[in-house]
Amino acid sequence: MDRLIYTAMSGAKHILEQQATTSHNLANATTTGFRGQIDQFRAVPVQGAILPTRAFVVDSTTGSDFRGGAIQHTGRELDVAVQGDGWIAVQAADGSEAYTRNGSLKLDENGLLLTRDGLTVLGDGGPLSIPPGRNIAVAKDGTISLVPDGSAATGLTSVGRMKLVNPAQADLVRGDDGLFRLQDGNAAAADPKVALISGALESSNVNVVDEMVNMISLARQFDMQMKLLQRAEDNDSKAAQLLSMS
Secondary structure, three states: OHHHHHHHHHHHHHHHHHHHHHHHHHHOOOOOOOOOEEOOEEEEEOOOOOOOOOEEEEEOOOEEOOOOOOEEEOOOOOEEEEEOOOEEEEEOOOOOEEEEOOOEEEEOOOOEEEEOOOOEEEEOOEEOEOOOEEEEEEOOOOEEEEEEOOOOOOOOEEEEEEOEEOOOHHHEEEOOOOOEEEOOOOOOOEOOOOEEEEOEEEOOOOOHHHHHHHHHHHHHHHHHHHHHHHHHHHHHHHHHHHHHHO
16 A cells, blocks of 8 residues: 555656656757757665655666757858767856857857857867858868958958867766756866858757657656555545544
């Protein structure tokens, strides 16, 4: 009886948490470069429980789906998509180095290269600043070139290179801001093998149909847990009636 109550109660609680994760994935189905979140459940015994049958269902470490999204060509000069594995290094709001796959970039009034969310894109030597110019081009290795203002259009001049990294997926952790960082808090080394596709963006890897089916399945599982709790209550009531008659 007690195992039924504890398992159903904790299972229902964590199903609601998984519903929240599924809702979050659906909300970011159109977010450029988004990586879907994954929940995993496991059963653990209750510490200090009188009876060994008591166990909780817990939501283990939430992971991420690192599969790539579809590449959509935009033709915009400051749109870049990471080809295959790899990340674009940016400076997070707290000043730490973080990593994103969202390659929709822009320039501010001071020439700093920013993401659409206003995060500074990092180069090999720190924040990447672009001087005034025209015909901006981003090469496959992240090198940014342009024709400086006042110069003849005889060729492009290299003005910096974006920092591209490719740490092991197991070493990455997603922050509350949606950016990825190394678990140890250090900065990843630049990887010259990471390649970009200029004039393109990577879509979210969230499959809307799969997430909707998962949401329906979770709703049914929650109903089942509630029915188990109701059955446990009914059994307890019947047992109390039998004891009162004896």
